[in-house]
Amino acid sequence: GESVGLHLPTLSVQEGDNSIINCAYSNSASDYFIWYKQESGKGPQFIIDIRSNMDKRQGQRVTVLLNKTVKHLSLQIAATQPGDSAVYFCAEKGSSYKLIFGSGTRLLVRP
Amino acid sequence: DGGITQSPKYLFRKEGQNVTLSCEQNLNHDAMYWYRQDPGQGLRLIYYSQIVNDFQKGDIAEGYSVSREKKESFPLTVTSAQKNPTAFYLCASSRDISLYEQYFGPGTRLTVT
Numbered sequence: 001g002e003s004v005g006l007h008l009p010t011l012s013v014q015e016g017d018n019s020i021i022n023c024a025y026s027n028s029a030s031d032y033f034i035w036y037k038q039e040s041g042k043g044p045q046f047i048i049d050i051r052s053n054m055d056k057r058q059g060q061r062v063t064v065l066l067n068k069t070v071k072h073l074s075l076q077i078a079a080t081q082p083g084d085s086a087v088y089f090c091a092e093k094g095s096s097y098k099l100i101f102g103s104g105t106r107l108l109v110r111p
Numbered sequence: 112d113g114g115i116t117q118s119p120k121y122l123f124r125k126e127g128q129n130v131t132l133s134c135e136q137n138l139n140h141d142a143m144y145w146y147r148q149d150p151g152q153g154l155r156l157i158y159y160s161q162i163v164n165d166f167q168k169g170d171i172a173e174g175y176s177v178s179r180e181k182k183e184s185f186p187l188t189v190t191s192a193q194k195n196p197t198a199f200y201l202c203a204s205s206r207d208i209s210l211y212e213q214y215f216g217p218g219t220r221l222t223v224t
Binding site: 009032034036041042043044045046049089091093097098099101102103104 | 115117142151152153154155156159161169170201203208209211212213214215216217218220
């Protein structure tokens with residue numbers, strides 16, 4: 001079946017360090033993946049997406065890596081800042097037009 | 112400003128009452144979605160709508176109903192048949208159903224006692 005999971009529920013990093021948030025997916029036919037950031041009590045915000053014909057995509061301070069061989073997705077945040085503290089979700093395009101969301105990783109940035 | 116609005120931010124109801132959550136968007140998006148989020152969990156799809164006057168059940172539609180009479184509006188009714196209605200409800204939209212980047216509203220936290 002389709003499922004998206006995360007390796008770590010909570011990630012704590014020092015301000016200024018790089019953060020890596022991981023995500024595993026099970027549907028090898030998935031062709032689109034997306035990362036969202038959700039701050040407490042708010043709706044998710046789009047961060048970056050990637051299609052399966054790419055291995056890497058970069059945005060502002062963020063990079064998404066896709067390893068189709070092991071069905072693994074990661075979000076890298078460079079020079080993590082206090083404002084990056086949030087829950088991060090990965091999602092994959094499931095059957096029909098649905099996005100399948102993982103349970104999220106909480107990122108805590110230590111000053 | 113273009114965006115998605117949900118109201119109210121917090122909603123309290125007694126068990127056995129139906130309640131309707133509002134979702135409005137001025138992004139001119141065709142597709143709209145409703146998700147439910149429980150503490151420490153991801154988002155689960157309740158209903159979605161590709162265009163006006165059309166909507167489809169998501170993964171957890173039981174106990175919920177929707178309408179899509181206008182492009183801008185996609186209200187969700189939580190009925191008394193929903194066994195565990197207390198949750199954070201999120202509305203989203205996308206330019207069309209085939210474009211997967213969805214934009215989310217701020218959410219409504221519903222508490223039923």
